[in-house]
Amino acid sequence: xxxxxxxxxxxxxxxxxxxxxxxxxxxxxxxxxxxxxxxxxxxxxxxxxxxxxxxxxxxxxxxxxxxxxxxxxxxxxxxxxxxxxxxxxxxxxxxxxxxxxxxxxxxxxxxxxxxx
Amino acid sequence: xxxxxxxxxxxxxxxxxxxxxxxxxxxxxxxxxxxxxxxxxxxxxxxxxxxxxxxxxxxxxxxxxxxxxxxxxxxxxxxxxxxxxxxxxxxxxxxxxxxxxxxxxxxxxxxxxxx
Numbered sequence: 307x308x309x310x311x312x313x314x315x316x317x318x319x320x321x322x323x324x325x326x327x328x329x330x331x332x333x334x335x336x337x338x339x340x341x342x343x344x345x346x347x348x349x350x351x352x353x354x355x356x357x358x359x360x361x362x363x364x365x366x367x368x369x370x371x372x373x374x375x376x377x378x379x380x381x382x383x384x385x386x387x388x389x390x391x392x393x394x395x396x397x398x399x400x401x402x403x404x405x406x407x408x409x410x411x412x413x414x415x416x417x418x419x420x421x422x
Numbered sequence: 423x424x425x426x427x428x429x430x431x432x433x434x435x436x437x438x439x440x441x442x443x444x445x446x447x448x449x450x451x452x453x454x455x456x457x458x459x460x461x462x463x464x465x466x467x468x469x470x471x472x473x474x475x476x477x478x479x480x481x482x483x484x485x486x487x488x489x490x491x492x493x494x495x496x497x498x499x500x501x502x503x504x505x506x507x508x509x510x511x512x513x514x515x516x517x518x519x520x521x522x523x524x525x526x527x528x529x530x531x532x533x534x535x536x537x
Contacts, residue, residue, distance in 0.1 A: 339524050349510055351528035397465065401524055408519075409478040410455070410526060412465040 308333045310400050312413035319388050320421050326373070327383040327416050329398030335359075337403035340381040341410070342372065345395040354396075357381060359403075385418075393420045424449065426515050426529035434535045440501040443532045447494050447515030453477075454496040455526060456488060459510040468511075471496055472519060500534075508536045 309332040319325045331340065342354040357365045357372045365372045373382040381400075385392055395417050401410040427446045435441050447454050456468040467480040471490035488498045494515070500507055510533050514526035 341525065343528075348530070349533075350530045351512060351514070353525055353527060356525055403524075409467050409470060409480070410524075411467065414464050 308335075308338075308400060308402055308411055310398055310411055310413035312398055312416050314416045315414070316417040316419070318419050318421055321390060322387055324384060324386045325388050325392075325418065327385075327396050327398075327418065329381045329383065329413060331379050331381060331398075331400050333379075333400065333402055335402040339401050339403060340372070340374070341399040341401075342370070342381075342383045343397045343399060343412075344392075345397065345415075347394070351397070355383070388420050390420050390422060393418060426513060426527055428511075428513050428529035428532050430532060431530060432533050432535075434537060435503050436537050437503055437505060439503050440499065441503060441534060443498045443500075443511055443513075443534075445496045445498070445513030445515075445529060447496070447513075448527055451515035451517050451527075452494055453516045453519055453526075454490055454494060455514045455516075456496070456498050457512045457514065458482075459512060459531075460508075465512075468498065477519075503536045505536050508534060510534075 311330045338359045340357045344352045355367045355370045357374050369386045371384045395415045397415045398413040402408040429444045453472045455470040459465045470478040474490045485501045490496045510531045512531045514528045516526045
């Protein structure tokens with residue numbers, strides 16, 4: 307069965323510093339996708355970045371990058387030069403690609419607070 | 423391109439009533455998923471529809487049901503509301519079901535309060 311674990315319930319980071327949000331996953335499938343979402347206090351989930359299990363390079367999207375370590379089954383999100391607007395809940399998610407019962411599952415989230 | 427829209431945004435109901443929530447996906451997206459989010463349980467998957475067919479269902483009682491129309495719009499229905507159904511209900515759409523096309527884009531949610 308697939309599982310996502312985010313072990314940091316909350317983090318405080320100084321503005322302009324880089325921050326790493328941890329995510330580990332468990333799956334027996336070889337083909338899967340990993341996603342990160344941001345949820346500000348307004349409630350809407352915002353897609354940040356995607357990594358496929360067969361992608362050889364780590365995904366990057368602007369200030370976001372995904373540190374993908376397949377052997378360790380980790381997919382940490384790195385935010386460079388954090389900004390006050392980065393304060394939000396962050397969710398890691400995974401979907402197995404070819405399982406008939408596949409669905410996206412989410413971790414419990416990490417609440418990131420950026421200090422000015 | 424317009425994003426995912428959900429109506430209504432806020433809803434107050436009393437126990438025993440039923441409610442229908444609506445979701446319009448991004449144009450061209452054929453998959454719609456529904457989630458319930460509560461402070462205690464986090465984000466929980468309800469069901470997923472693709473081309474009008476339910477592909478997956480989470481572990482929710484039969485009071486929770488959904489459907490998808492030919493234009494990919496989806497509705498979710500909760501009958502015999504309970505206090506514990508108070509939550510933010512999020513709808514997400516994706517282009518397809520594989521790879522990057524699997525990326526789900528979320529609507530703003532419907533906040534349901536059951537009194």
